[in-house]
Amino acid sequence: MLNGLREWGKIIAKIPEKYPILVKLYVIFSWLSIFALIYSLIFIEDSRKIFIQFLWSYYVLWQFFILARSKTLPWKIYIRFFLAGVWLVAPLVVLFMTGIHRITGGEPHDLWSQAVVTPFIEESFKLLPLFFFLLLFQRAKTMSLADFALIGAATGAGFQFVEETLRRLANNGIFSEIFGYSSSLLSGGDVIHWELFTLFPGYFEENLFPVRMSVSHAVATALVALAIGSAVRLRSKTGSVSYSIPFFFFLWCFLDHSALNSFDKFDEWVYEIHDWIGNGYYTKPVFLLFLLIAIIYDYIKLNSIRTKLPLLEREYVIEPVREFFDLFFSLLGDRKRYKYLLVFYRDRRELGFRYLYGNPGDYTEIEKLKIRTAEFQKQLAVMLTLLLILSVSLSGAVVSMIQAVHDPACLACVFEDIGDWWNGLDTVDQLMIIGSLIALSLLFTGPWGAITFGLAAGDVLGMAGEFGTFLRNPRAWLAGLARMGPQEALAFGIEAGLSRIPEVRIGKKIGNKLEDYIYRLVRDSSGNILRGQSSTLATRLKQAGEPKPRPWYAAHHIVPGNESFNADAVAARRIFDRLMLDPSRTYTHLDDPINAAINGVWLPQRRGIGTEAYHPEIHTDVYYAELHRRLRAVTSKEELIDVLQEIKEELQQNIFPY
Template sequence: MLFIVGLFYFRDSRTMLVQYLWSFYVMMQFWLLGRSKTFTWKKTAMFMLLGIVLVIPVTTWTLQAVHGIFGGRTMDVWSNAVVTPIAEEVWKLLPLGLYLLFSRRASSMSLSDYALAGAASGVGFQLMEELSRRWLNSGIIGRTYGYSVTMLGGETIHWDVWTLFPGRFEESIFPTLMTVSHPVHTAMVALGLGLAVRLRKRLTNWVFSVPALLLALSILEHAAYNGQNSLPEWVMTLNDWTGSGYQTKDLFLVMLVLGIGLDYVALNRIKDKLPLMPGDRFIDPLTELWQMAAAFFRRRERFASVLALTRERRELGFSMLYGNSEAELIREKVRGSVQLHYKKAAGIAVLLLGAGLLAGLALYIQSSVSADGTACFSCMFDSLQDWWDRLSFREKGAIVLGAFALALLFVGFWPALGFALTAASIPASGHDIAKNIRDPKRLLTPENAAAALLAIALSRIPFGRLGKKGGGRLKDWLEKMLRRRNKPEPDIPRKPHGDGPDRNKPEPEEPETTKPKDPDDDYVHWSKAKYKGVELYDGRNGALGEFDGIDVENGIFYEAKSAEGLNRIHPKTGRPQQTPQQFTDKQLYQKTKTRINNLLEKAVGTRTTPDGTSDIPTLDDIKNIRRFEFQLDGDTPELRAAAENSLNRLRQEFPDYTFKIRFGVK
């Protein structure tokens, strides 16, 4: 709503939308080219936001401090062409430096991640720089020909749809030098830093001279463009030797191709440990793009899964290749302190924003009060649709795209799409909203009443709970009924009922026959097992793991597993801490495999745990048990598929064992 209102009332908001769409377009180009990335879009967007809220203030404070010490003005040559390029190019690397210092998974970044982090920081910086130019250049030339057109130099800042990395700085009349956009410079230096980190063990620490030289090249090109008519001749000559800025983009693209190639070569070294899609012989970007395209055009419901699989597979691979141990405790303490201050600042900002919005709304309503004392609140929506209807199709599309691009900074693809469509539907339905405000009885139509009642009824039915708890039990009950129905009835002779003297004599009861209990017939909760908390120990009295429950008579090991960890969101990544497949591989496959091997090879006896039963079976009593039943409190399609994969691995390695799992067991 604030976005729509801003576009409606403020011309500068529409100017901001134009520049943001250009910056979003540049960011998407880097995102599509970084084929070996493991960063999510949300994490990349955070680097872009840091380029705005962190790099811009730090750069400004640096320049103010320099001028406060040495005097002078920002338009002086030594400031504009020397200090400013150095400060901007160095501080644009600040978000990446903080991430490398404090992030737990910074050691497992791909080379594309380095480039994306640098590019996103540069995009945020350039967004504010170009937005300031658009806002301030309000003269007749700027309004007529564009904000970047000068009287003598023609157009100096170029934004072209068909250009890779638009936003370059180059005069149109007799161009002799240029400088690429901020994102290219920062991405190039960041990628050089990633290559140095990756190759430092083979080439020693001298390899860090590569990112240092790339940073010097960026500063040189920036300085030469800013001071092209004032700097000494030797500086301009040195800039000519390096290509006058025209070779920088090509150099970055060569480095990016090299980085992507090194990433995929490293992944293929451990491809046997990574999940492969059907038809994959190697892990390479072309095959991944083909898999994505095939999923999109043939089975669109798999498209999101394929995207997630390819990215998470790379993330897992680089974590196995380069990941180090957990960050030091001091880093956790600093991160917690930063998060606390961030939450406080965010809370204050929300309160101030809400107070300002309510105050502005109150003033608007007060100014709209008519002579009879009624506020024309509905007129706002009429005016909103009138304005929307006057827009061209291109302008409406730009607003919807802007809302989508803005929302992608904070949420995923589908929520952002919903936000954009909602932003378009509100002004397009202004007249209907105004009519409903003037006459609320219009909502009391039979159709609306029926829809409202149905929505209320559906909202009160606990579908999720029924699906999780009742679905599995209903399935087991149906299977049990079908088994009983298909069993042939036994041929039991029946006594005829006659009128003889023994007709009132009670019939003798048939003796009950004891049959071995079929473990598949009845469900038994693991806590109802006769023996609970049975721990194995080795010859040194060391613990080798425990069984939650054991049924010796029927030969069953019960294992209770909790999937609550799948719902925990990592505070840094914003994603669940582990995937369902990672959870089942660890909890079902790996632990059970270790438990069986310890039971057969290392264990010398059993003992009870503090929460276990006092009476427990001996090691010889349980060594011949060949059945495991896992009872899991979670139940989702993804969790079922992951559990089946893990159990299949157990069945292949231990063919004489039986493995069964029940979902939704609390």
Template sequence: MNTLWAIRCGIRDWIEAVCRTIRALIAKYPFLRTVYTLCSWFSLAAFVVSLIFFRDSRTMLVQYAWSFYVLLQFWFLCRSKTLPWKTAVLFVLSGVFLVVPFTALTIQAMHVVFGGRTSDTWSMSVFTPIFEELWKLLPLGVFLLFSRRASALSLSDYTLIGAATGVGFQLMEELSRRWLNSGLIGRTFGYSTTLLGGETIHWDLFSLFPGRFEESIFPTLMTVSHPVHTAMIALGCGIAYRLRAKWTRWTFLFPALLLAWAILDHAAYNGQYKLPDWIYTIHGWTGDGYKTRPAFLLMLAVSLYADYRLLGKVRDRLPVLPNEPFFNPFSELWNMSFALFRERRKFGYWLSFYRERRELGMNLLYGNEEAAGRRGPVRERVQTVYRALAGVAVILLLAGFTAGWNAYDAGGAGPACFACMFDSLQNWWDRLPWYEQGAILLGALALSLLFVEFWPAVGIAMTAGSIAGSGHTIADYIRDPRKMLTPENALAVAAGIVLSRIPFGRAFQWMGRKGRGYVRKLLDKLGRRKPDIGAPGKPPHHDGPGRGGHSERPDEPRKSDEESPKRDHTDDNRNDDTAPTAGKSYNEVEIVDHRGNPLGEFDEIDLDKGIFYEDKTAKGLDRINPRTGKPSQTPQQFADKQILAKTRVRIQNMLEKAVSTRATAHGSADVPDLQDIKSIRSFVFRLDGDTPELRGAVENSLNQLRQEFPDYTFNVLFGGKP
């Protein structure tokens, strides 16, 4: 035992040293990462091209999709797993690159020693089933031998390791069949169709564990797919290891019997009408292959119950949510499903919390000295996620007791949070440079091509880009779905969806936004509408004086969108050089909610021209703060705060929360109706500063507003004195 332990530690230490050397090499020469990235993108591009020109590539994609679907089914059913998805994928790759070549070499070696061909009955129905079922357990054995966390696996982990290895093995086996079956029947009816047996390999979308082997014409026996066999044997190994202390080593007869059962199913199907009758008699006792899957599902259900029951024994040493009376898979599924459909930003937190809590629990229950070294990092990660989720759970629990769920739903907290997700999505998207956005769209196109043809894939990629670039608009409709009821908005949304679905539709939308100003000018010349003197199609550069009325520090907000603003001036100290001379205008119009609370104020509204005028003090941005030695505010910070943020809030408040308007102490005596100002779609900002840095910063903020509110126009006048 000491010799085995020394060999094990020596091999593992050597592998870890190689990994550390590779990481250090990559850190020392960063271009290696760049080369790897370029090769990955080139390989992806080559694969996408091959999907168009090569039938075998599309065949491979079909089989990959089926295998991926089977793995997802096991991932969903193994509720007490502690392994992350990345580790499960590594076991799939081990089935592809380790088990398949090793099995092929073993069978070929047997023929070199004993002669014969692979189509012989003794090879196909005896040796092949034995070695296939044995060697599919190799990745599990290697993991148990070398992994530091092998002693702290849950029973679902054993199941998932076996299933993932079987998925990789079956992927290569079925792919070879699809590629090599080029006969007349295969080309006409499908690669899995035979003359006497009909369809023999079944891949059904609504079946549990598709890929079973069964003749469709007079079926008398069947064999489940490779993932089910290997998962069942691996689960048996986990059960035996878990019970070894209580029932001695005789428990390992249980996985041995399961292995013999899988070999029998496999051999009976491969050797139909060629093996001795006593083999089929024994096979009949086990259900002719039809009892294998129910037996495995029963074992899996019992193992899930055992795992969660054992986790309950260390409940006092694990983080527990406020509304969680006992550990169970049903509440976990409910919370994750609710987060997936209502609060997707928290979905990853739920996944991580539950998995890592199970990992910590299994470590406390069964972890040896090696596994105990992982408890600290795992506990820290669990506590980090737990603090966030516990706070959310407490808030929801208190909301349910104090206000009731009906009141909670009526408040719109769920849709509001869901809408915030789209706001955050567009904010992230807009911060990306154009080449990163293009790379993301190309990635979406490449991923879509795995499932659909070229033009539908283009539509999916463009739709993904349009959703990311229209997050604020989508959030607006989520917060107030009634806006969809108006014919013009419904038609606009429908047109936007159509344009985002067709190729180059986003280009048409961009051309429409860019050409809107020119069309307006053309209509003005033709006399179809009044000229908009104060709001030209593109931001003008005005060097004359602007409208005034406010004096404020640049590093402090001039007025609050949540509180009633206080004025220290009158209309007499305004400079009217740039004020409109015609039309009905109103000064300092305040919007309020249903309780009369102020939601913001517009400095000036011109109803005839349809313009909101906003005055901003931009002087003193270069003033140095003596404590920091830096300006109190950069031009971009000023523009983001005073123009971007405040205008965004003001538009949203006007469209969603405001119920009426009212006059202020120093404003116009009469004010326009809320419905009248809601129809205005033009903003003109009047700034008393004028520097190249300020112009660039303001233009950045205006471009952001134009993307968030495409129905509005935003322009600026520089050089005035508010």
């Protein structure tokens, strides 16, 4: 299976050489994505929050990469583990914990979940990319100890990027605006430190006057990963006893994480043990000491075979200090020499570790059989691990579906809130956010991978509301699927399959946007323009000095356009037209009074972010009946404007009936 994947990889790698036009299109698309990123950073607040957190994560990644002097991993492979933490580890942790909560009936804020199970699952799952790499790839056998630390750091940084990005987007109240997003009175005053002149920022302290702390996810995972690498190297001498090293450091990091999340609710003996290991303040110094020892060990092993390795002129010992200063001064002077030295030193280290830890070329048939058996056992272990993770996650989903009819899962509320926020954004804002994600991904991966990431994120956000509805009442969705005929079901399956292909999805999105634009300009069968565009109303409100209060607000038509066929809505619209429209004029959606600021009000698209009426639930028969009742007595344009202003104020106070 792995050989087949490698062959496919070689074929795909040759495509740019075979079709040069793809390279040119990629360059054009890259520039467009960068422009989209710049636009979103200027005009979209949430995009700036995401980008700020990305810069912090990028800064942490570079700190580790510079310190790991005996590394053999190139930046491209290193950053892929960061993406694994973002796209694989973080979602798996959420799914797994959701499954546990649904199976056990617990809540995320229960002590056993928050301070025991969640820290254990997070610290364990962050090691999964390293385990899979060790089990499935031959390259992993010839890594330096510093490479183990880099893999752990990148995965932990990716996981924390997701965690902190969500925290920045969610914590937007008055307290957060005053003290920063990382402070919270409700959770005991946790403080997350992102400081420029700090080695490995992103650490946690329990409050403003802390007695314990927890290092960042990058440091914790790097420490355990480095311990795993040490166990792998010492196994030939000490046997299975060597695995006590990663076990000890895993418990250390788990206790740091657990003690911080417990908010002093554990028994005193737990905190006494935590005090013995420094209350979290010793973890980073221990890691730095461990990393220094690992680098020294790596270079001692390289020098043991230096006669087999290429050396520079007057270089008698391979050591990191000379390598660092050679690179530093060549960077300031001769850039070509810098690039040469950078590649030379890394390739020499990789060659040395291949000599040290690589497999001999010749095996007997019995040895080959043992190797194949061992490889099969590794693949089986991977499959069983994945099966366990998916089983718990899917079991939680099944329990949620069963309970949804009587007790809708809180998970549905989360998806609905995400959907409300996404739907409340303008189309341009949505496209800019997706473009920003694609531009960021282009820094790490190829064009199609970046496009896939961006479109996948857009799909998840766009379907969040529908998925929340499904979680609340899955039987209704399944019943609708059961009512499909064979042809409809086949068409549904084909469309779902095609939508996974990036090219098809891009074309579909462009087609949908074009169709939406044309839809706004054409007339309906009765000759009237299609009225009531929220985007036009939003523009008119901003021009009238009423900016959008927050990103999750939408422009609401007090008197609806002709998209509503409710009898009271139609009657209210006729009164509005009689007093506001000039019979001698022909209107477009740009100058139609239905889209004027006097007929609009900003309402929240997401629960809990404002005191106004909740926009997704306001289009009811009760609302239209009350609107018609009030407009019925209006006889002039001035009276109509006064009534609309009165209704606007009541909607802002959430006292208008609906």
